[in-house]
Amino acid sequence: MRIGIIGAGQLGQMLGFAARNLGDRCRFLDPSPAPPAAVVGPVAQADFDDVEALVALATASDVLTYEFENVPVDALQSIADRVPVYPPCTALRQAQDRLLEKRLFDRLDIPLPAYHAIDSLQDLRDAVDAIGLPLVVKTRRLGYDGKGQFMLREPAQVETAWQLLGESELIAEQWVDFDYEVSAIGARSVAGDVVLYPLTRNSHQDGILRVSRAPVANNRLASRADVYMRALLEDLDYVGVLALELFVVGDELLANEFAPRVHNSGHWTIEGAVTSQFENHLRAITERPLGSTEMHGCAGMLNLIGEIPATVKTLQIGHLHDYGKAPRPGRKLGHITVLGDSEAERDRKLAEIRSSVTGVPPGSGPVS
Numbered sequence: 001m002r003i004g005i006i007g008a009g010q011l012g013q014m015l016g017f018a019a020r021n022l023g024d025r026c027r028f029l030d031p032s033p034a035p036p037a038a039v040v041g042p043v044a045q046a047d048f049d050d051v052e053a054l055v056a057l058a059t060a061s062d063v064l065t066y067e068f069e070n071v072p073v074d075a076l077q078s079i080a081d082r083v084p085v086y087p088p089c090t091a092l093r094q095a096q097d098r099l100l101e102k103r104l105f106d107r108l109d110i111p112l113p114a115y116h117a118i119d120s121l122q123d124l125r126d127a128v129d130a131i132g133l134p135l136v137v138k139t140r141r142l143g144y145d146g147k148g149q150f151m152l153r154e155p156a157q158v159e160t161a162w163q164l165l166g167e168s169e170l171i172a173e174q175w176v177d178f179d180y181e182v183s184a185i186g187a188r189s190v191a192g193d194v195v196l197y198p199l200t201r202n203s204h205q206d207g208i209l210r211v212s213r214a215p216v217a218n219n220r221l222a223s224r225a226d227v228y229m230r231a232l233l234e235d236l237d238y239v240g241v242l243a244l245e246l247f248v249v250g251d252e253l254l255a256n257e258f259a260p261r262v263h264n265s266g267h268w269t270i271e272g273a274v275t276s277q278f279e280n281h282l283r284a285i286t287e288r289p290l291g292s293t294e295m296h297g298c299a300g301m302l303n304l305i306g307e308i309p310a311t312v313k314t315l316q317i318g319h320l321h322d323y324g325k326a327p328r329p330g331r332k333l334g335h336i337t338v339l340g341d342s343e344a345e346r347d348r349k350l351a352e353i354r355s356s357v358t359g360v361p362p363g364s365g366p367v368s
Contacts, residue, residue: 001063002060003062069259114131136151185263268301
């Protein structure tokens with residue numbers, strides 16, 4: 001089957017590898033001159049809202065998908081009558097706007113932190129009065145990896161937050177003193193079949209995912225996450241892989257956001273599950289049966305940010321994925337997946353890898 005993918009970054013690259021294993025062919029659209037996915041298929045260099053380029057991609061494809069959620073919805077809808085587009089544009093539109101996303105969670109009875117729409121400086125003052133401090137003020141659109149956010153801790157910072165972010169539509173969210181963060185990942189087919197991966201625990205630094213570990217050994221949390229995930233997939237009439245990010249507070253889960261695509265926190269599934277999230281995404285959008293999400297023991301994933309040290313490439317543990325990107329501070333250049341028969345074995349391997357990445361010796365503290 002011919003699969004068109006909008007975006008040719010590392011997620012597109014991994015989708016391309018999975019497609020190759022299924023016997024499918026991928027072509028991509030991306031404005032970058034040498035994106036990671038170029039190693040697995042031809043890339044048309046054009047902007048994501050270039051309608052002529054999108055039409056050409058649609059004409060050469062049996063189905064279209066995308067690797068990130070900042071694709072212009074109107075541009076996608078302009079070609080949706082030419083070729084199936086999955087995940088559906090309705091899901092993409094809600095994921096792109098944090099206010100629409102929060103209202104969706106509310107409607108589906110998925111618990112979430114308090115929030116307040118911000119369209120003026122007075123709205124921001126009202127949010128402080130209604131919710132209290134601290135607050136996280138965010139742009140409603142286009143923020144990711146900690147960008148487009150301001151932590152509002154004191155009333156004196158209200159005007160500063162507005163000056164920094166007020167050129168965009170905003171939302172203020174209650175700060176949650178959570179125990180840790182998790183992600184639920186699931187896939188739904190055109191026929192409505194659903195598969196769910198084990199819950200994954202995530203650690204962030206400077207707003208960027210650093211480490212993921214699966215499974216989360218808490219049946220109550222896993223069961224609640226499954227209920228929320230199924231509600232989202234069904235309500236959105238979803239097709240493909242969806243990731244739901246959640247805060248853990250005691251024995252409760254609070255929704256943070258969802259991503260209508262394959263997700264960084266699910267990279268461990270390539271080696272750690274019978275069927276990776278990338279293969280299941282392709283199976284879903286090409287109307288194949290979904291694959292098993294059963295795990296191979298306990299899995300961990302460590303992101304390589306900014307550089308890939310030479311010592312990492314000589315490690316005898318783990319599976320290194322080098323995206324082929326030029327080093328740059330804060331840039332995701334690759335990841336390493338480890339597997340263990342137990343949580344302790346997995347975490348020992350993650351700690352050993354971390355020592356090669358950061359110089360922090362194993363046993364000096366928790367993997368973060």
